[in-house]
Amino acid sequence: MARGRLRIYLGAAPGVGKTYAMLTEGQRLRSLGADVVVGFVEPHGRRPTAAMADGLETIPRRTLTHRGAAFTEMDLDAVRARRPQVALVDELAHSNIPGSRNAKRWQDVEDLLDAGIDVVTTLNVQHLESLNDVVRQITGVRQRETLPDEVARRAGQIELVDLPPEVLRRRMVHGDVYPPDRIESALTHYFRVGNLTALRELALLWLADRVEEGLQRYRAEHGISAPWETRERILVSLSGGPEGETLIRRAARMSARTPGTELLALHVVPEDGLVGLDPAALDTQRTLLESLGGNYHQTTGDDVVAALLQFAEAENVTQIVLGASRHGRLASFLRAGVGERTIKGSGPIDVHIVTHEQAAGIAVPRLPHPSRGMGPRRYWAALGGAVVLLPVLTLLLTALRGHLGFSSDLVIYLLAVVVVALIGGLLPALFAAFAAALLADYYVAAPVHSLAMERPDEITAFVVFIATAVLVGTAAGTAAQRTHEAVRATSEARALSRLAAAMMRGQDLPALMEQIREYFGLAAVSLLERNAEASPAPHWYVVASAGERPPERPYEADVESPVDDDLTLAARGAGLSTEDQRVLAACAAELGLAHVRGRIAGRSGGKDALAEAERTRASLLLAAGRDLRAPLHTAEKALLRLRRGRARRPAPEEAQLLDAACTAVHRAEQLVTDLGDLSRLHAGALDLYLRPVDLNEVLGAALDDLGPGGHSIVLRLPEQLPDVIADAALLTRVLTALGADALRHSPPDRPPVFNAELRGDHLEIRVEDGMPERGPESSTTISRAPGTRVDSLALRLSRDLAEAMDGALETTTEEAGAAFSVTLTLPSAAPGGSATSGSAG
DSSP states (O other), X not given: OOOOOEEEEEESSTTSSHHHHXXXXXXXXXXXXXXXXXEEOOOTTOHHHHHHTTTXXXXXXXXXXXXXXXXXXXXXXXXXXXXXXXXXXXXXXXXXXXXXXXXXXXXXHHHHHHTTOXXXXXXXXXXXXXXXXXXXXXXXXXXXXXXXXXXXXXXXEEEEEOOOHHHHXXXXXXXXXXXXXXXXXXXXXXXXXXXXXXXXXXXXXXXXXHHHHHHHHHHHHTTOOSOOXXXXXXXXXXXXXXXXXXXXHHHHHHHHTSTTOEEEEEEEEOTTOOOOSOHHHHHHHHHHHHHTTOEXXXXXXXXXXXXXXXXXXXXTOXXXXXXXXXXXXXXXXXXXXXXXXXXXXXXXXXXXXXXXXXXXXXXXXXXXXXXXXXXXXXXHHXXXXXXXXXXXXXXXXXXXXXTBOHHHHHHHHHHHHHHHHHHHOHHHHHHHHHHHHHHIIIIISSSTTOSOOOXXXXXXXHHHHHHHHHHHHHHHHHHHHHHHHHHHHHHHHHHHHHHHHHHHTXXXXXXXXXXXXXXXXXXXEEEEEEETTOOSSOEEEEEEEEESSOXXXXXXXXXXXXXXXTEEXXXXXXOOOHHHHHHHHHHHHHHHHXXXXXXXXXXXXXXXXXXXXXXXXXXXXXXXXXXXXXXXHHHHHHHHHHHXXXXXXXXXXXXXXXXXXXXXXXXXXXXXXXXXXXXXHHTTOSOEEEEEEOHHHXXXXXXXXXXXXXXXXXXXXXXXXXXXXXXXXXXXHHXXXXXXXXXXTSOTTSOOEEEEEEETTEEEEEEEOSXXXXXXXXEEEOOOXXXXXXXXXXXXXXXXXXXXXXXXXXXXXXXXXXXXXXXXXXXXXXXXXXXXXXXXX
């Protein structure tokens, strides 16, 4: 029996329309003659979703009892017994009630697929197991119902059901997703714009990876090795040389020109694992690459070009960035460089050769350093041994002349050369080989005491001896050097791995510093950071330290390993060898990364705390608003009834008190409304509809809302006044609040004044208190000091509403503080202005 096919409708959040899309597909398949049944659909009270299921056969649910409550689940046995062609099963990651055949609904779906039934289902991206931790960090909510990614990957089709965050939030405000009592809490917590945007990006990226997997699988099945340029992938080849940073920056600029480009870097390590490069420089280049959004990779191989091209083909790379050769003309003539060989073997992959300061440098030939591989003591001991051993051996062979043949003498000399090579390495071995050849020719070979040779067999033996001695000495010296390097590399790797493991375990900087101090046998170490703002002399302070009397300045240290311009590792103690200093530089780079990560984590924790405090504040405001509305409404009704009851027996003092109480309650109601609107505005849940609005109509509505006092306001408007781009209801509310504030602060004989003036592509509306004018030269913008009129709730709400409508609100006051004015600036719909209209959420 053929296995059924699985189709998933994937969404970034609840409410985007996954269930509706699944039912639409079911109706389409039914219209084509397919046998479609509804195994399980949860419309969540949404009428359009429930209506879309009309006409589809629905399998009755199975009722289960758990802890005294009745629950319904999909009847798996009934669906299998019905054996439809297609089953619609909602919420793939759902956990079944205990007592069901399977613990998870995706296991029920697997049974249906095994029975040969096609399944169409729905899934939210936050339920994928691999993204669970990421979603928790974004939303602060851990998803308990998760789905193994492999289940979703096996789907034959995955279709993304997408909605922009603003549209989804607007649907929630209209009650299309959750009931009214859950809307405000959802909008200020899980369904914030930032959360929805991040979840949407996660869904898109996860689906893009699945598409990439399908493409790679198709190319593998059809034997396609040539790269397909479905996405630009730029690969930087890092040799570990100083040109690496130049190549990374050049590739990053190339990547930035094409959106969606992926930046990669590859470093090829020889298969023997012996790298003569500075690991700190390579680590610095890796840090730079990751800061520019790239991914670092490392592979092994003796042939750099073959490893590079093999990786490029596997990753479907479209462009390779290489540095210009650092070899001179002679070296390039003897063997083609990496760039030339890469170009010949790249095929359709573009290869960019980038010049740099180190390109085509003059390579100065150098003899091996005496201490390389063996160390100076063994080097000089081998030379001294050769100087002593060879003359003694010559005296011995001279005494035995006539008892041994010339070939035997050369074999004994060869043994001495091998011993010297094993002790001192290559250079002492070469010296011993030529010295032994000369001594054998002069003292042992006939004619004695002469460098001339008469017999052909002696000449042949002498030449073979020289060649054998050189080869054996070279091999022995090289082997000793490689052994030394292998031991050194193992020690370095062990030190760095211990340090990296300690960092992964979360050890603090002082503990890491103590490990470094013990490993290198130092008296004290300090991680110093420079205060970049200190001038003119740099000021250093200790980030972390270990040991007695750690250095507090770089110049106080015996050994210094800079991490960057502002961070350095300083140490006191015995001097370190070149190899030890190289390892110390790598440790310093890791300490720098640990310091930066700790600082970022601290800032992130602070931001999380502030964000949580802001969410708590918004929730408290909304909760307080809901709790206060009912008591205030009841108090207003009671005061109105009391005032009507007292109307037959007028008492001036009582009437005045009742009027004041009614006014206070009304202002409190308005205050609660303003607080709620301010919280919704900051949460992005206040629905805006921006369009051209007639300012005269809006001002008329605002004056009517102000009541009798509004008719005393003076309007000074030009005859030809263009429309403004705004939300008519919110603009009316802003002008009403500004007018009421001006009326409260104006004397009875000097009413407020409304002015309007077109300035460029914006319209300025100025509301002035009824105070004597002092001239524009004396007006200055005042700061938003707490407790001042500028910081009142009405003006704060008006300012935020104006900014939400792409406008601005500024307050000015006279120097003496007597006159106060507010300027509201909004985009104009006049020619040259911003005449586009639309909706914003």
